[in-house]
Amino acid sequence: MNLFAERNSRIDSENAFKVGPHIVRVEQQNGEVIKLNLGEPDFAVPSHIKDEIKRQLDLDNTKYCDPKGLLSLREAICSQINQTRGLQTSPEHIVVFPGGKPPIGLAQQVYCEPGDEVIYPSPGFPIYELFIRYVGAVPVPLHLEETANFTFSPDELAAKITPKTKLIYLNFPSNPTGAVVTGRQLEEYAEVILEHCRPDMRVFSDEIYENIIFDGQQHYSISSVKDMAGKTIIASGFSKTYSWTGGRIGYAVFPTVEEADIFKKLNINYFSCVPPYNQEAAREALENPLSKQAVQKMVDTFESRRNLIWSQISKIPGISCQKPGGAFYLFPNISAVCENLDLINKHQRLSPEEQSSPANLFQMFSLYEHQVAVLDRNSFGQIGADGRHFLRLSIAAEQSVLEEGVRRIKAAAGDVSGLDKFLKKRPDLNLF
């Protein structure tokens, strides 16, 4: 007799959320942990947005509302999308969701039959991979190589496409690598998609970090490439740009109204609607000129932290790191640290239940013995990740905290005897 349906065994949870209880435990035992694991900006929501939330509450804008999203917000999104992507979409093509996350999994439910193939970046936001088997589709990871600054070549994309390819996820600027792409690269990807993919497929372009870009570069969307708007779902939201992860406002722009209305139907079935007072504040975020300054200030801060922490982390013996062009993450390669600490052999000698990955072992060792929390490569897609030893560090913390975090990682990277002691104690070797 089984209480739970079989499909539950085909979905896992995001490691970013699993590490929390470990941090609490370490803090109870050993004092403060430096948290470089967080995927949320460490700034307050800009005050004009907070004021609008309060104003809307005072107006009693607290009831059920349009499941597709308030028209006022969809109009504001529409005009911003048309301006930045050079499109001519309409509010009817847009659906508002509780965050940027829901349309990722819902897209697989809407478009994929069992056996259909889904191409997604790996390392990538874990939800892309986590949902695929849940809906009975087939995961096809597109591995992003450090040597290509965590982008991929058109040939690598072409090699993954088959007649069963139904969805292709793209995510630039990327979580977890911070990689960005040029307009030319997107044109090359589009050429491959237009030439090799069946017509009834979709590109899901997750552009949630669109406004966090460094070095004077600009954001490009594959939807702007000729003939791609009719194939591309643009997904974005307010969590990262406005440091507003708790507001839970995201959206997707669909190629057809018919598709948008299917997602609206799912919204009705799952959660009815997104809180209207937050939606009005999201509209304010898009329309108020003060937002531009607030976002620029945050991005400038991220950029100077990126410069500093990238140069410091790159100096740690055994660590190399690509310089990210956007988002707020660094993705250092710790292969040589794994060798210096003999982590690969030590990991192999663990029992099968304790095994995860050498980088995960380093993550747990760093947390328990050096009080610094990071995430490992396998937290961002597990299929085909063996032998790839990376960490993700978030720079969403004050500079002094980040610098202390780097010092602790450096200490952990050279602490052979500490690692042996940790392996003997074995509090929680495996995050999974």
Ligand SMILES: Cc1ncc(COP(=O)(O)O)c(C=O)c1O
């Ligand atoms: C690439 C990517 N897409 C989507 C999301 C989801 O964002 P939200 O918090 O708005 O659901 C995240 C959050 O970390 C992300 O990194």
